[in-house]
Amino acid sequence: MSCHRPEAATIAGNATDGRDHNPFAAMQPRAPASTPADLKNGARVKTNNVAPQGVYLPNYNRLTPHMRSPEYVQMSTAAAITLGIMRGQMYRCSCTRCLNLLLTYPEGCRANCAYCGLARHREAERDYADRNFIRVDWPAVPLDTTIDIVARDAAKSTFHRMCISMITHPRSDADTVSVLKKWTDRIDPSTIPVSILSNPTSMTRDDVKRLRDLGADIFTVALDAATPEIFDRTRGKGVQSPHSWKKYWEILMDAREIFGPQKFGAHIIVGMGETEHDVLSLVQRLVDLGGHSHMFCFFPEKGSLMDHLPATPRDQWRRVQLGRYLIDYGGARVEQMTFDGEGRVTDFGIARGELDEVIDAGVAFRTSGCPGKFAEDISACDRPYGDSPPSNIASFPFQPNKRDIGKIRRQLRIVEGKH
Ligand code: SF4
Secondary structure (H helix, E strand, O other), X not given: OEOOOOOOOOOOOOOOOOOOOOOHHHOOOOOOOOOOHHHHHHHHHHHHOXXXXXXXXXXXXXXXXXXXXXXEEEEOHHHHXXXXXXXXXXXXXXXXXXXXXEEOOOOOOOOXXXXXXXXXXXXXXXXXXXOOEOOEOOOEEEHHHHHHHHXXXXXXXXXXXXXXXXXXOOXXXXXXXXXXHHHHHHOOOOOOOEEEEEOHHHOOHHHHHHHHHOOOOEEEEEEEOOOHHHHHHHHOHHHOOOOOHXXXXXXXXXXXXXXXXXXXXXXXXXXXXXXXXXXHHHHHHHHHHOOEEEEEEOOXXXXXXXXXXXXXXXXXXXXHHHHHHHHHHOOOOHHHOEEOOOOOEEEOOOXXXXXXXXXXXXXXXXXXXXXXXXXOOOEOOOOOOOOOOHHHOOOEOOOOOXXXXXXXXXXXXXXXXXX
């Protein structure tokens, strides 16, 4: 299997009408359709009640087995290839450094986030375990099998980090604890540190504490939206989804206190209608709080409520990637940067030679997320092609080479030696 597959979405440097950014007015999600009562809550899977037999690879021509966490978890195609559970090769990557374990239930995620392939509105169309998420399939694997493979020689594992991805489900909090306990019983968290991608909607401060006490290293909150308006439109009332900006910030602030500096962070998707000034101001706020931002480039996930909208133009994305890196790791501040009337960065506020060095180093354009074992600013979470096809990479899952940097410079419109 190859990650290289044709895409219909618009990804070029400019959106369809020649814009170099995705403005708020253009990024309205579709309204979710209603689901027939007999297909709600994973009814098809529960009625068929097919017993799972080992690893399940998403297959729309077979009845989906009845699988539940904590016995089962799903993992990205990249993680399954790295573990040897699936055959395949990835474009310019030999493996992934992060083992993302996604909780799984026939009822699926009960939220309805507009950009997400796992959202509830898809339940009539596709069973949860068969849904595409960040552009790839997520095989379901018994947790014990997964732990057995990694525990054989955890010190030599290619994984630099494991991450438990919670979803919105009544069992999610308790099962996250069970998965974490089972993992840390066999694998020392100082050998492979564990991150939690949380679901604040169902969590309390005590849940956050409990995960820290059980050995989790980093706690992240997927704000995803950069402003309260976009949050509400894409994950709240706008799409009949239960999340609230206020609750997400409450849990983020709990994580700040409980996990401490550099041990908490927030996910942000760029290009859903915020300005570059909005997103870089949020990055600054997180840094000032002692945390980090983990960035994703908006990509219209097939089957989501935003699959008709343009991917983030590369100009906008590269400016934000660069600005974010300078704030997170380069000591720059958003107040030093200059923005135009539409909130686009026109100057990063640092000397040209310094800017050139950061661009040429290339790290700013790699995936961002919790750190691995190479360096503080190199994420273990490399998510190969989770936010773009390999033909026009948004977040590089590897070190960009000279040719890649040349392309990045053209996208930024910052040619070598000139501004
Ligand atoms: S809560 Fe997470 S998994 Fe569920 S729909 Fe929203 S983004 Fe997707």
